[in-house]
Amino acid sequence: xxxFGKSEEKPDxxxxxxxQQCWDSRDSYFACLDGARVVKxxxxxSACTGQxxxxxxxxxxxxxxxxxxxxxxxxxxxxxxAQATTQAGAxxxx
Numbered sequence: 001x002x003x004f005g006k007s008e009e010k011p012d013x014x015x016x017x018x019x020q021q022c023w024d025s026r027d028s029y030f031a032c033l034d035g036a037r038v039v040k041x042x043x044x045x046s047a048c049t050g051q052x053x054x055x056x057x058x059x060x061x062x063x064x065x066x067x068x069x070x071x072x073x074x075x076x077x078x079x080x081x082a083q084a085t086t087q088a089g090a091x092x093x094x
Contacts, residue, residue: 018058021058022055022058022059022060022063024058025051025054025055025057025058025059026055026059026067028051028054028055029041029048029051029052029054029055030071031051032044032047032048032051033047033048033071036048039071039072039075040068040071040072041067041068041071042068
C-alpha cells in the first residue's frame with residue numbers, strides 16, 4: 001500500500017513473466033484491432049476496450065508507445081511493398 005491509498009503494481013520489464021504478459025496482451029489487443037480493421041491503436045472507439053485496458057495494465061508506457069508506432073509503420077511498409085511489387089510486375093510485362 002502506498003502513501004495515499006492503493007498502489008497500482010507496475011509491470012517489471014526485467015521479469016520474464018511480466019514481459020510475456022505484456023506481449024500476450026499486446027497480441028490480443030492487436031488481433032482485436034485487426035478484426036475491427038483499425039490500423040492505428042486508439043482509433044477503435046469502444047471496439048476493443050477490454051483488450052486495450054489489459055494491454056495498458058500489463059505493459060510499460062514506453063513499450064506501448066513503441067509497439068503502437070511499430071504497428072503503424074509496419075502497415076505503411078506493407079502498403080509500400082505491395083505497391084512496389086505491383087509496379088515491378090507491370091514493368092516486367094512491358
